[in-house]
Amino acid sequence: MIDYHSKVTFNIDDIKLSYKQKFFLKGLLLLKIFKAKKIITMNPRNPEAQYMSVLDGKIVQVGDLNTIKPQVNYELDKSFENYVLMPGLVEGHSHLFEGALWSKLYCGYFDRQKPDGTMSLGIKNVKELVHKLKHENETLLDPNAPLAGWGLDPIYFDDKALDRKILDVVSDQRPIGILHASGHKLNINSVGLKLAGFLRTGINHEGLPLGDDGLPSGEIRGAETIALVTRHVGLGKDWLSGDAKGLRNFGKICARAGVTTAADLANLQTDEAVEMMLKVTSEPDFPARIVSLRYMQGISPKELIPKVLELKKKSTENLRLGSIKIVADGSIQGFTARLKWPGYYNGAPNGMWYTAPEHIQEAYELALENNILVHTHTNGDEATELALDCLEGALAKFPKNDHRFTLQHC
Template structure:
């Protein structure tokens, strides 16, 4: 058998059981047919084989991001970005919103995303009145970087039916000043419910999905576990499947059944419809059923067992009672679903583990691979329960880079058990890394950098006891992601017979200085044997 493409003279990080590093890999069609030394791969080369000389650059399995939001990431690209370098103040955001409003037909939503008050000179949220000065003809909403809080103008609040007499929804807060007047701030469930009205058209969603997929491919991501969007989750999945069918989305999708708005309703509808996790093909599969249990780690609104370090009266919020969590996810487990939940605080993580434990007691299942999304504060007792129950946590080490300084303020010494990858590995817990993009940056190399260094962007150590090495981080971003979706026999490592999902970096990742891991770039991405991205033409022999 002769190969279609051979990568030679490289640093092929296979992520096999032995963490083998070899020189070459051969691809035929959409599968890997040989892995080994340059000499061993020679027999797979014909005059028709495209042979690419890597000159010592790294080849890795395609990155698998185990938790991000495809639809939200994509539709964000259609709005105003608050993370652009020129955004230094609220006024800068208002100017960009004004430009967007002038381009939009009257009455059309104007949205901004990635807002982080701590990065602006005013260090505060904008007010409803300030957004009204931008426009009252358009509903305007600014989405905080955590995706758990937003600020709306009067027109947006009016459309959503929010008045000074509106009571806070369960698990949410409608911001008011000392006189009871609406500030425009919407927190947690109040924020989520706004997006029942601030939805995008099908055409906008599909356009955004393609833009997002293109960016993921350029980042070396070949598979994602999509963690849901606002609004009707069924509609997002329908549009997603259409876009995959037309190859507008090139990444493989493991679709978590959950929505940021009324997640319980979507889960219950899908369970009743008779679907189960694993249904689908190599490009699109139904994933776990998911609920939200608490809020944002940098809000902060996560549910903690001890009060926040900066506020002795605050323990965060929960979306559901233990009985509700047990009933909804327990039924999904009973019907054959993998189950999971967003849980950032240790109180929330404990609730999810209690739910999983009860579900397994009532309806035992071998190799269930139930998950906990984020599992932000996971102390030793919670880790031990994960290990005993066979639960897969989905940590986000890039949060330590982006939010680490705030975590030290909010949680103090608890940062030592936040996203605790070192502890997971030492206890034999398989943890798969997710970026949670667009909440943070999607770049897997930045995620690996954060897992290895455990430093904030201000160069402050944040839980350095949880550092892991580069090979461990690569495994968590590849094989472990495949394991978390029951697909480790098909992808996640560079081995004969597996799908040809590969990424070529611009240098050696194993010989890079740890502080410079985030500076490594992706040069080529291959999905299903097709080169779908090249930053430059690699040298072919």
């Protein structure tokens, strides 16, 4: 028979434990217990609690103090005793550049909270837009400095369509550019078109629709076309990556929404941008983990894959790299998404292919072969079917039962 009450002595170093477990048992790694006003666990079996134990930055237990406190020494931290704690939220589709855009003029339809917590009021029609732009124009001291805005969603406007001539009323001297809420369109004035080299006849490009006078209307469609003009209208050459101040602003936005992990779903990830993101996200008070995806634009799939594999090696606890974002088509509200029959309700022509179908197929195959995650923007149903067909073909060559490829907006 075994005497279960007999005392057994042993040496901790002889037991097969991790060094952290040994440190804890030896008292070298202290368990910390946090007291809160209330802890929302989101676990239906234990929905609320008041105490939470943490070891080496990881949550061990949640419950009442008598249940979770260890027999060995521990530290009781009451710094959150007047606060409600809850698990951090995950934002599955966001863009770092919103933080940088707050240095520009907000032109959205809906009221929106700024990173500092104050509200920016929305505009309801073109008349209000022009009024807001004129006021901003008067505050800019340099008459040639660009006036940049963002968040525009004219699908809600019922007074008139927006073109370059309306923006020319605001200023015929400084370049003006207003990015749409979808990020798939940009409206600019005549000065902006001239600086970009597009204020001329003879242009035949789906990203530059023409007005009645044969000149571009000022509506810029598609990511690659937009990239040709952003630096002329104050949005910067690499507006998708933003800057250090913008990334810190984005962190503030996350904190206000309770988000602790956010996806950055389209970033060109230049060397300069990656260095900036690594630096800012490593700051002690940066409040979120960023999962940034390399946007496949201006690069072939064969060139992209090795770059993404190298980027993955630079990942840290707060900045995850090594995945790909593909944009197949545009946006439905901007009439640039690819739709199947019967198409758009207003008779608008079908949208744009941002990425050639054969490149999507090739990218999927190479990504599967190299275990790289791919997110694909497919706004229209035709784009969704294309992406599914491409993935089916790629999986036939490189079968994966847990690839986790994702279609956004479909």
